[in-house]
């Protein structure tokens with residue numbers, strides 16, 4: 093278990109970018125933590141690190157946002173950014189979870205992953221986000 097105290101959203105994004113460098117495809121990254129804890133901010137950094145351009149918003153109203161990586165390095169094909177706040181494991185199954193999660197060309201990153209624990213394989217990586225004050229967030233790799 094490793095934890096970080098970030099002192100700005102820029103630092104949280106940086107942490108996401110650092111994690112991006114370690115990814116090779118097939119990973120499932122599960123983010124836990126309340127509203128405003130920094131899950132989307134972290135994901136923005138991670139997606140930037142993987143070469144995604146343009147505005148990156150929360151998939152709250154879409155449930156899943158898919159970013160196709162065209163000329164990116166390695167064999168990464170797509171990133172699936174999921175917001176599980178309003179769904180359950182069954183909903184995600186219906187959305188084709190088995191067809192994309194854990195597949196070698198894909199990276200899956202899930203906000204509110206604790207809501208769909210049932211469907212997440214044991215091989216997934218878990219991170220916890222905590223609000224400390226206006227500027228600070230505690231981020232723990234579990």
Ligand code: ADP
Nearest residue numbers: 098100101104127128129130131132133227229
């Ligand atoms: P979540 O997705 O967990 O609901 P967001 O990333 O959408 O959280 O929101 C975090 C909010 O907190 C943003 O408005 C961000 O600018 C602000 N913030 C302030 N300090 C930090 C920090 N250290 N890390 C991440 N976000 C921070």
Ligand code: MG
Nearest residue numbers: 131132150203
């Ligand atoms: Mg969010």
